[in-house]
Amino acid sequence: MKIPYLNLTIDKDEKSDLISEISNLMSKGRFVGGDEITSYEKALEKYLNTKNILGVASGNSSLYLALKTLNLKKDDEVIIPNISWVATAHAVEIAGGTCVFADVNDDLTIDCSSVERLVTDKTKAIICVHFMGIPCDIEKLVQISQKKNLKLIEDCSQAFGLKYGEKAVGTFGDFGCYSTNCMKILAGLGDSGFLISRNELDHKRIKPWLYNGVDENKQVVDIELCHRIDTIQAAILKFRLSKVDFIISQRKSNALKIIKETNNNKIAFIDSRERVYYGLTLMINEDRARLIDHLNKYDIEVKVEHEPCLSDLTPYKSHKSEFENAAKLSKSIVNIPISEALSTENIDHIIQSINSWNP
Numbered sequence: 001m002k003i004p005y006l007n008l009t010i011d012k013d014e015k016s017d018l019i020s021e022i023s024n025l026m027s028k029g030r031f032v033g034g035d036e037i038t039s040y041e042k043a044l045e046k047y048l049n050t051k052n053i054l055g056v057a058s059g060n061s062s063l064y065l066a067l068k069t070l071n072l073k074k075d076d077e078v079i080i081p082n083i084s085w086v087a088t089a090h091a092v093e094i095a096g097g098t099c100v101f102a103d104v105n106d107d108l109t110i111d112c113s114s115v116e117r118l119v120t121d122k123t124k125a126i127i128c129v130h131f132m133g134i135p136c137d138i139e140k141l142v143q144i145s146q147k148k149n150l151k152l153i154e155d156c157s158q159a160f161g162l163k164y165g166e167k168a169v170g171t172f173g174d175f176g177c178y179s180t181n182c183m184k185i186l187a188g189l190g191d192s193g194f195l196i197s198r199n200e201l202d203h204k205r206i207k208p209w210l211y212n213g214v215d216e217n218k219q220v221v222d223i224e225l226c227h228r229i230d231t232i233q234a235a236i237l238k239f240r241l242s243k244v245d246f247i248i249s250q251r252k253s254n255a256l257k258i259i260k261e262t263n264n265n266k267i268a269f270i271d272s273r274e275r276v277y278y279g280l281t282l283m284i285n286e287d288r289a290r291l292i293d294h295l296n297k298y299d300i301e302v303k304v305e306h307e308p309c310l311s312d313l314t315p316y317k318s319h320k321s322e323f324e325n326a327a328k329l330s331k332s333i334v335n336i337p338i339s340e341a342l343s344t345e346n347i348d349h350i351i352q353s354i355n356s357w358n359p
């Protein structure tokens, strides 16, 4: 019994539904633009109870387009957490700015006191990441950004379906950036993402940037590459949106069962009361490599997300950073499978394998 970290194969029922969505577009000859995209964006706005959503080509595009509105110059700084997928950092640099890396809390979200220490006259924005589906201290981040007159961008790529209080994440800051690539909670069949703009003017300004700077009147109003979502992805995502609540609740019940039934005092979980389970991270202070070997021996595929800290990557070594907690945590975390596709036997096997770990 091999337990993959994620199983992206599609079951028979869903396959036939998705083929019918794709077949419909093939008959129409519709692969870019079209009502399917608008209708997906409207469905997302309804689900997330917000406005101004644009489907885009990827989470990368979503972050980049939000940052492009800031007209960043090389000396302009954007504070981001020191643990995230590299796209969060690269988007800042490609948009013309410079990343500054803040330390993270024990739950791997950005540490607000580190952010406050790093803010200078050069700071233009903060990007927070709702890491693994755990919410950042968004109220404090809103407060800091308002007090210091900074833009706040929420990277919600790992947090589809997460609410903070009554509101979806991505609706607190100036922008909410989501990835819907094939590994995400709401997942297309490849790459895609979407962007929420709080301000309608930003939303309108970004629209031409989705298609080479061409506006609704076919006028080239700006210089930009192409960041639009494919029509096929939009149709698939709209279909999958109607089933995403099941995915969210199944992952939650898998994760909570593992947390409840694990009784190995060498292992702790990184968890939070209100969250979605993009991943379930366990922490082990020593012997992580041997724990990974142990789980692999029991046919369980695991993932370290993410090591090293961003400030340790070659392009970012000379960037300003704080990393004390991030450096320690990045060496002691490992993610185990919790996907909705797992059976009860799979979950029991994961629990037994963790419990039998005795370094």
Ligand SMILES: Cc1ncc(COP(=O)(O)O)c(C=O)c1O
Binding pocket: 058, 059, 060, 061, 084, 085, 087, 088, 129, 155, 157, 158, 178, 179, 180, 181, 191, 192, 193
């Ligand atoms: C936190 C975070 N930001 C950004 C991205 C980039 O998203 P995409 O792969 O859709 O471009 C990812 C994707 O893994 C991510 O996890």
